[in-house]
Amino acid sequence: MDTEAGKDGGGALYLRILDDIRDRILSGEWPPGHRIPFEHELADGYRCSRMTVNKAMSELARAGLIERRRRSGSFVRMPESQAAVLEIQDIRAEVEALGLPYRYERVSRKLREANRKDEADTGFAAGTGIVDLVCRHIAGPAPFCLEQRSISLAAVPEAASESFETVAPSPWLVARIPWSAGEHRIRAMPADDHVAAMLGVARNAACLVVQRRTWSGDLPVTQVVLTYPGETHSLVARFAPKDG
Structure with a gap:
């Protein structure tokens, strides 16, 4: 015994x-x-x-x-990822830092022209060519992040001929155009039917949503919405007290 x-x-x-x-x-x-x-x-x-x-x-x-x-x-348990709020993270590096194999999928790609709503929401001038992408990043056996991105062809014309079948948009963009400013908006949202199916979570499950816009000078380059399952992701910001 x-x-x-x-x-x-x-x-x-x-x-x-x-x-x-x-x-x-x-x-x-x-x-x-x-x-x-x-x-x-x-x-x-x-x-x-x-x-x-x-x-x-x-x-x-x-x-x-x-x-x-x-x-x-x-x-x-799925290891919890921590992404820095004020940095543009490489999602592949995030996944591999967790000790998990990374896989990327391009779900859809569409060429179109920006409309008035795009102009108000993203700063892309109406009539500007846009590449719309939906991509999924996978960590081990489970979806890690859903990426919904628009790229301005006025800023990155070569995106018109890139399929993004094998390369994720973020590292591709970083290698081609310097960004001079970025904006993050972070919120919690319940998963709708599309997000639930893409991330393998229940409908209305809590998700962490990071919306990012970047500029090169005065020219808007891209807008991306990154959606993560809320239970497996957190955001971290490092800061210091102001002088005086």
């Missing part, structure tokens, strides 16, 4: 269980969203009490590695 003080290989048995599960999570063997065996299954496998298993699982939950759902079991 085991006890929490019982030894197995030089350490408490619950530490062995904790280390085994943590190693499977960090190695990617159990990816985000994977359901961990139920506590009674782990207890049978390790030939120990459920109390010992529960202690290990509680510690994994406190460490943020697993999520315990009543009646459903325990699941590997």
Whole structure:
């Protein structure tokens, strides 16, 4: 019969269980969203009490590695991403910093002319050529971010011939045109049907929405709306006190 003080290989048995599960999570063997065996299954496998298993699982939950759902079991948590508010982040770098494989999908691309609404909302002069893009960024097995972007052909005419099938718009733009000013607007929004389908979340699930505009001199370059599942993303701003 085991006890929490019982030894197995030089350490408490619950530490062995904790280390085994943590190693499977960090190695990617159990990816985000994977359901961990139920506590009674782990207890049978390790030939120990459920109390010992529960202690290990509680510690994994406190460490943020697993999520315990009543009646459903325990699941590997998606790591939480933190993006700086005042910077233009490379989404691929964000995903890879979490230790997850990155994948990019272009969902749609359309050429059109800016209308009066665009002029009011984005600063693109009516009649200006625009490339509208919808893209999805994926981290491991799960959608990470939905990108809805408009690019002004007055600022970046070569965007008219770029398909964006294999390259994401942000690094492509950064490599071609210097931006001199940017504006971020951040808000929480419930997922509509389109966003819910693209991000694999429930309709009306809380989402974090970052709307960004950039300029090169006085010329508007792009507007993008980045939508993230609210449970897996947070924004960080670093600041300092003003002199005096």
